Amino acid sequence: MHSNIAPAVRPPALDGSAPSAPTWDPQQYLRHAGHRTRPFLDLLTRISELPTPAAHSDEGPGPRIADLGCGPGNVTALLAERWPDARITGFDLSPEMLARATAEHAGPTAGGGRLDFRHGDIADWMPEETYDLIVSNAALQWVPSHPGSFAAWLHGLRPGGTFAFQIPGNFGAPSHRLLAELCDTPRWHSRLAGHGARYVHLLEPAEYLARFTELGCAVDVWETTYHQLLQGPDPVLDWVKGTALRPVLTALGDDREAVESFLAEYREALREAYPPGPRGTVFPFRRIFAIARKEAGPC
Template sequence: MPATPIWDPNQYLRHAGHRTRPFLDLLGRIPDLPAGNGGAGGVGGEPPRIADIGCGAGNVTALLADRWPTARITGLDNSQAMLDRARVGYEGPTPGGGLLEFKAADAARWTPDEPYDLIVSNAALQWVPGHSASFPAWIQGLRPGGVLAFQVPGNFTGPSHRLLADLCDSPRWRRVLGDRPLRDTDMVDPADYLATLTDLGCTADVWETTYLQLLTGDDPVLDWVKGTALRPVLTALGDDAAATAEFTAQYRDLLRTAYPRGPHGTVFPFRRIFAVATRTAA
């Protein structure tokens, strides 16, 4: 099975409003940065330097420029399709005098090559097994008073993910997909994040939230996971249209039972884990 899912920016952005909400909540808890100008969220005199790890289509990366108008912001991702979409939509000078740029990088290997005021990641680190091992280098790459902030899913034990894993592990689909049909995800307990970040000399704020998303339309949970959790399976099935249709139909039926449609839509619980860690000033 391919190690890296093929991402579809259009499918991912179909639920951009719901997907952006956790990032806005994360953004609201990030304190002033070491660099920046008064009124722009910073406390120094120079423009903030910001990295967005796993920037995807760039739609949330652009929100960083709203909070820090003068910042030089680099979005990093390993999906060429996502980077292409981000560059077309957002790359270039920002209205506040800053700059948005997008570069190819693997989150599992990236390390800061200059001092940063903020390293942020939105719904990406779950795809990087052992990502906590990168925290020391990332925090070392922050200026004193700089911030590491991220949010990741916490719903891997929910029906949408559990049913997908069980279906992939069934005899029919194991023959097609192999013994490890789903890419590993790194589920870390919030308390472990708190301990790790505090041990690294940070002041850490870790919390979790479960959003009750009210989705509308036909099979909305299936449409949702087509943009994220289902991508490794769709990538593995590739151009086999018949197998893709069969697998999708079986998974759809399971989701319909697990997430029945109500009078106002389909309720989809969406648990997220957040962390904001500030490097202790020297």
């Protein structure tokens, strides 16, 4: 979901129904771009060199890269800074995010590469060509089945290619726990049950390590908790308006009275859970990172 990406795939519903995809607001999502981008930068520094241009055919000398859940494209552009000759495609389901990404980032890059953006739901995305790097930033938490796609995504890499991602690991934090509890209260249950889901399908770092080890990859998995100092009134509410609250706001739609009432209840709960200090509000932000490198043999 850049600060980064705002991954626009459908969140799970606890009742088994198929909820509509949330409507994303690129401007709101990017309000905390500095904090949201930091985990991706940390991920990027740990990705080793990609297969050499000599290993490529007449497709071009630069690496081929896919960004799954590219959101407004701001971190996709960071890939072009790292690999300026690369041909990079960002995939996202949100028309709003794709429009922002295309308007601000699509086109040729300084090193002879190119950035483009395509509509695609990463819940069922499969490589249609061979990639040197498949990366996903804060998106896979929206895809309950994502571990089941690892083998196919790795199969779409060249030997020596890399699959790398980072996801939130803070769904037990007050920001998300309080949201889930509020959605399940008698007042909101009929309209919002499941929209504050806690993403229990996410694995812990050791489980991701085991998955990739079983697939024969060289693996680097770790976690980090950033203690971010947010500014302004109700900054945690402002933060989640760009991500975790999107399914709720989409479900409430144009019912402004319901939106304001829900936000008022949630705001009060967040104020108690995250009291402001003299220099801002501390917001712990746990992230899980994984880098899997495909070896020469099967992976």
